[in-house]
Amino acid sequence: MLSKKRSFIILILGVVLAIVGLLASIFVDKGDIISRLFGLVFALGFGLIGGGLGSLYKIKRIEKIPGKSKQMEIEYKDERNELIRDKANAKAGDISNWFVLLIAYICIIMGYPTWLVFLILGVFLLKYILWILLINKYNKEF
Secondary structure, three states: OOOHHHHHHHHHHHHHHHHHHHHHHHHOOOOOHHHHHHHHHHHHHHHHHHHHHHHHHHHHHHHHOOOHHHHHHHHHHOHHHHHHHHHHHHHHHHHHHHHHHHHHHHHHHHOOOHHHHHHHHHHHHHHHHHHHHHHHHHHHHO
């Protein structure tokens, strides 16, 4: 659920990352891989700023409607809605897993380095290893 404190922390983190990325990109030599990294930090900072501001705006709008926050919290914790979210997450995970395999096949066809193909296939296998571990964990809990 949304919280003002979390949204504000995201906003502050975004400002810090944007400033660090901007200052570092000014003082680091252009063309260097480190300068590209700081460019990514700068972009990530502005992304977090946008996300934090959007969350704060959404919280402000929800607070204007009496009882809406409480209603949303009840709906969020409802068993049926939790089951629906879990099922949607599982389906999205399955779909993205097949996209990872598709990307691996495309990399093989296009002649990308072998280490990249193995890295992508490792992500595919890691998903199934985590799946088995989580099934065992949840079977013990319930």
